[in-house]
Amino acid sequence: MIKKIRVLVAKPGLDGHDRGAKIVARALRDAGMEVVYTGLHQTAEQIVNTAIQEDVDVVGLSLLSGAHMTLFIDVALLLKEKQMDDVLIVGGGIIPQQDVPGLKKAGIAEVFGPGTPVEDIVSYIKKNVKR
Amino acid sequence: MVEKETIKQIQKKRVDWEKQKYSKAISENPERKQKFKNLSDIEIKNLYTPEDIADLEYLKDVGFPGEEPFLRGVHPNLYRGRLWTMRQFAGFGSAEETNKRYHYLLEHGETGLSVAFDYPTLYGYDTDHPLARGEFGKCGVAISSLLDMELLFHGIPLDKITTSMTINGPAAIVWAMYIANAENQGIKKDKIGGTIQNDILKEYIAQKSYIFPPEPSMRLIVDTFEYGFKNIPKWNTISISGYHIREAGSTAVQELAFTLGDGIEYVKAAMKRGLSIDDFAPRLSFFFNAHNDFFEEIAKYRAARRIWASEMKKLGAKKQRSLWMRFHTQTAGCSLTAQQPEMNIVRVTMQALAAVLGGTQSLHTNSMDEALALPSEKAVRIALRTQQIIAEESGVTDTVDPLGGSYYIEWLTSKMEEETYKYFDKVERLGGVIPAIEKGFFQREIAESAYRYQKETDENKRIIVGVNRYKLDEEPSIPILKMDEKGEERQIHRLKKLRSERDATKVQNHLQRLRKAAEGDENLMPFILDCIHSYATLGETCDVLREVFGEYKEQAIF
Numbered sequence: 001m002i003k004k005i006r007v008l009v010a011k012p013g014l015d016g017h018d019r020g021a022k023i024v025a026r027a028l029r030d031a032g033m034e035v036v037y038t039g040l041h042q043t044a045e046q047i048v049n050t051a052i053q054e055d056v057d058v059v060g061l062s063l064l065s066g067a068h069m070t071l072f073i074d075v076a077l078l079l080k081e082k083q084m085d086d087v088l089i090v091g092g093g094i095i096p097q098q099d100v101p102g103l104k105k106a107g108i109a110e111v112f113g114p115g116t117p118v119e120d121i122v123s124y125i126k127k128n129v130k131r
Numbered sequence: 132m133v134e135k136e137t138i139k140q141i142q143k144k145r146v147d148w149e150k151q152k153y154s155k156a157i158s159e160n161p162e163r164k165q166k167f168k169n170l171s172d173i174e175i176k177n178l179y180t181p182e183d184i185a186d187l188e189y190l191k192d193v194g195f196p197g198e199e200p201f202l203r204g205v206h207p208n209l210y211r212g213r214l215w216t217m218r219q220f221a222g223f224g225s226a227e228e229t230n231k232r233y234h235y236l237l238e239h240g241e242t243g244l245s246v247a248f249d250y251p252t253l254y255g256y257d258t259d260h261p262l263a264r265g266e267f268g269k270c271g272v273a274i275s276s277l278l279d280m281e282l283l284f285h286g287i288p289l290d291k292i293t294t295s296m297t298i299n300g301p302a303a304i305v306w307a308m309y310i311a312n313a314e315n316q317g318i319k320k321d322k323i324g325g326t327i328q329n330d331i332l333k334e335y336i337a338q339k340s341y342i343f344p345p346e347p348s349m350r351l352i353v354d355t356f357e358y359g360f361k362n363i364p365k366w367n368t369i370s371i372s373g374y375h376i377r378e379a380g381s382t383a384v385q386e387l388a389f390t391l392g393d394g395i396e397y398v399k400a401a402m403k404r405g406l407s408i409d410d411f412a413p414r415l416s417f418f419f420n421a422h423n424d425f426f427e428e429i430a431k432y433r434a435a436r437r438i439w440a441s442e443m444k445k446l447g448a449k450k451q452r453s454l455w456m457r458f459h460t461q462t463a464g465c466s467l468t469a470q471q472p473e474m475n476i477v478r479v480t481m482q483a484l485a486a487v488l489g490g491t492q493s494l495h496t497n498s499m500d501e502a503l504a505l506p507s508e509k510a511v512r513i514a515l516r517t518q519q520i521i522a523e524e525s526g527v528t529d530t531v532d533p534l535g536g537s538y539y540i541e542w543l544t545s546k547m548e549e550e551t552y553k554y555f556d557k558v559e560r561l562g563g564v565i566p567a568i569e570k571g572f573f574q575r576e577i578a579e580s581a582y583r584y585q586k587e588t589d590e591n592k593r594i595i596v597g598v599n600r601y602k603l604d605e606e607p608s609i610p611i612l613k614m615d616e617k618g619e620e621r622q623i624h625r626l627k628k629l630r631s632e633r634d635a636t637k638v639q640n641h642l643q644r645l646r647k648a649a650e651g652d653e654n655l656m657p658f659i660l661d662c663i664h665s666y667a668t669l670g671e672t673c674d675v676l677r678e679v680f681g682e683y684k685e686q687a688i689f
Contacts, residue, residue: 009689014250014266016339019380019465022578022689023585039687040339043262065250066504070265096504096611114469114502115598117589 005129007058010038010047012075015065020092024060027118028125033058044074048082057131060121061091061108068095069102076107086130092116132189132536133181141182153177169427170584171382173546179538187541192437196531202437202544203532204490205455210528214242216493217518218295220461222247222272223505225618226282229272232508233287239512240519243493244287244325245295247271248305253340255301255673258622267619270505271297275626276668280308281315289313294325295370295459295493300342302329303351303656304672307663310363314664324365326416326459329355330372332393332564335685336573338375342673345565347680349400351655356401356411358656367416369397370459376573377420378465380581383431384547386420388554389573391438396564398446408446412453416492421482422463428482429534430543432458432489438548460486461495467502471597472609475499480517487521488534494518504611571688578689626668633666641665642675649679 009025011018018040029035036054038047051059059079061072072091079087091103092112100111109128112121133141167175176183187193194200197207206212219236221244222229233244248271251263257275258267267273274280284294289312298305306327313323331348334341341348352369359368373381373390381389394415401411417435421428439456448454462482467475476499483496496514498506506514522528534540561567568574587593594600645658662672 013264014254014256014262014340015270016334017378018339019378019578019581023380023582025689026578026582027585035689037687037689039685041262064270065266066269067250067265074265094502094504097608098611114467115595117599118585119589 005033005058005125006036006054006056007033007060007125008036008038008047008051008054008056009060009062010042010050010075011040011062012042012044012047012071013063013065013067014041015063015067016040017064017093018062020064021060021062024062024092024118024121028060028122031122033125044071044078047075048078048084051079051084051087052082056087057129058088058090058125061089063091063093063095066094068093069099072103072108073106080107088125088129090121090125092121132184132187132193135185138182138185141180145180145182169383169424170422171384171427171547171550173384173427173543173550179542181538183538183542184545187545193535193541199440199451199454200437201440201454201456202433203535205436205457207531209490209531210487210522211531214522214528215487215491216243216293217241217515217522218243218245218459218493218495219511219515220245220247220297220495221511222249223270223612224268224272224614225622226272226274226279228268228615228618230283230285230287232511233284235508236511236515237287237292239515241515243293243295245495246283246297248296248298249273250340251275252305252669253298253300255304255342255669255677257626257668257670258619259626260670267622268614273622274305274308275622275670276629277308277311277663277666278625278629279622280312284312289316290318290322295328296325297328299328299331299334299338299340300348301669301673302327303355303659304663304669306355307656307659308669311660311663320363321365323363326367326370327355328372328418329369330393332396332568333372333375333390335568335683336376336389336393337379337381337577339685341683343676343680344683345568347676348683349397350652352397353401353404353406354654354656356414357404357406357654359414360410364414367414368411369414370416370418371397372418374418374420374461376577377422377463379577380465380584381577382580383422383424383427384550385554385576385580387431387435387438387547388551390417390419391435391442391551392555392558392564394439395442395446398443402446408443408448409450409453412443412448413450413455417456417458419458419460419486419491420463421460421486423466423478423482425481425485426540426543427547428485429489430540430547432460432486432491433532433535433540433544434547434551436490437544438551457492459493459495460489460491462486462497464497464501467497467499468595468597469502470606471603472499472503473607474597475502476513476517479514480521483517484521484525484527487527490532500609500611503609507610507612509610571686574688629666630668637665638662638667638671642667642671645672646675646679649676
């Protein structure tokens with residue numbers, strides 16, 4: 001039996017916009033993945049702890065408040081620190097194009113902006129999951 | 132509205148028309164879709180005639196503007212007298228930066244202010260709180276104390292301009308800052324006007340910027356109602372909001388039903404306290420979304436007025452003013468596309484026009500770049516100009532409720548009203564609004580609609596120009612707002628300086644008194660005002676209430 005891809009969908013920081021995160025979580029589940037959703041208002045530490053406990057293959061971060069350059073990068077650094085380098089990190093939300101290179105450099109493999117069909121996210125994860 | 136005999140003739144003629152003319156037409160030109168549906172999933176017929184509104188009695192169900200049932204508007208002459216207030220929601224970075232933006236907007240013809248606060252402020256944290264990390268000034272302005280409030284409104288006459296503040300969990304505290312700032316300038320409390328959003332129910336349902344559990348939250352809201360009508364009669368002490376419910380993914384019908392349901396819940400809570408409905412009801416205001424389906428939106432605003440008037444009468448309101456459903460509108464942020472962003476100007480124009488044809492009292496038009504970042508100066512000027520063109524050039528303001536009497540609009544208005552009452556019944560069966568929130572009813576309803584909308588878009592059943600059709604290979608880039616990187620440093624420095632220079636004993640005494648009052652059942656507004664006047668910060672004041680009231684946590688469901 002093929003192991004199911006395990007994904008953590010996480011909402012870092014104070015942002016309460018959860019429409020996108022919930023849609024993506026549900027779409028990934030419908031695509032056969034095992035999905036854990038953190039709920040709102042998570043610190044980087046909480047997200048990384050959940051990722052370790054749930055032994056996930058993918059962390060999907062969602063943020064519409066504009067704090068991604070701090071909070072996405074916090075999560076990526078902490079995952080690295082905990083030797084979770086093989087976890088695929090993706091992000092989405094209101095993220096200007098000019099911020100994408102910085103996020104990629106910090107270890108966010110891909111950034112999905114508004115208007116992305118969920119199918120693109122599903123196939124990206126299937127193709128790029130590392131474990 | 133039409134004689135029964137005429138309706139019969141129309142019915143007969145309609146059958147002939149369907150059989151002969153229409154079926155021939157569709158055999159030559161097949162219809163583009165099997166079914167035509169609006170965003171609330173209501174099926175739209177090919178044609179509306181007097182038959183569809185045969186049940187309506189003009190004087191009873193439609194009536195005149197400024198008269199019951201207020202379907203055609205709350206003011207007799209609407210925009211022939213005063214135009215709607217052009218009120219652009221704005222805030223970013225520090226108080227100084229946002230103050231500059233306010234002056235810019237006012238110089239370009241804006242007629243009211245609307246404050247966007249950053250996330251730490253919305254949750255009642257000062258800028259230097261650990262949970263504020265990364266969020267300073269990002270999606271609004273950071274206001275941690277009265278000092279920041281003074282800078283925010285520097286040079287703006289608070290007795291001449293009205294201000295709307297999007298603040299909920301800590302609404303009473305931030306309102307106190309506004310009042311204190313006016314008082315310090317020598318402006319009497321009864322001379323200031325504006326709105327605090329102060330709508331916690333939709334935070335639990337959709338927007339999620341809550342702090343306290345429902346019971347103490349409702350108490351604080353009723354405190355502001357009471358303090359408001361007694362001391363600040365020109366202030367709208369709540370803006371019962373469907374906007375965020377819609378942005379979270381609801382349909383128009385759900386937006387309408389959940390918002391009015393919340394409104395009724397607030398009225399009941401205030402009456403339970405012993406307040407008289409005709410004292411506070413005239414200061415209740417509403418806030419709706421303007422989404423893409425043009426006629427559906429117009430019908431929504433009209434239905435809201437008729438339902439509200441009827442429900443308020445049932446609750447015992449006697450004053451005409453208590454029956455008024457006055458509302459602010461913002462065009463739909465979630466309808467903006469990151470692809471070909473200039474096309475958003477066109478979307479916003481149509482959405483704004485729907486709000487105006489629906490009789491809005493004030494309006495915010497989104498900027499074209501908001502699916503990417505906070506708006507640049509140029510983008511926000513175009514958004515404001517859009518309103519000015521509708522107001523000054525289009526002619527739609529020349530008569531009141533120009534679409535009243537349209538067979539389609541009147542039918543759709545009644546249909547949305549009918550659907551709203553179905554939701555009222557469902558919520559009633561769950562034990563009311565707060566039990567329904569606790570059971571996750573609204574949250575699930577909204578998530579379902581959001582998912583369906585996304586699926587329809589992904590499957591190309593719903594066309595979004597530039598997203599799933601008429602795409603460009605290379606997206607044009609537009610300039611993005613740059614914020615002052617030193618803003619956060621300055622703000623933290625100001626906060627530390629304030630904490631060391633103010634009269635610490637006085638602050639502690641006032642916070643202590645607030646704590647005592649919160650443990651009892653007095654109106655908290657005077658105690659909060661004392662804290663704010665002594666320059667207690669937002670975080671300190673909120674922490675006292677957090678300790679007494681506890682914090683709300685929601686279940687993570689998707």
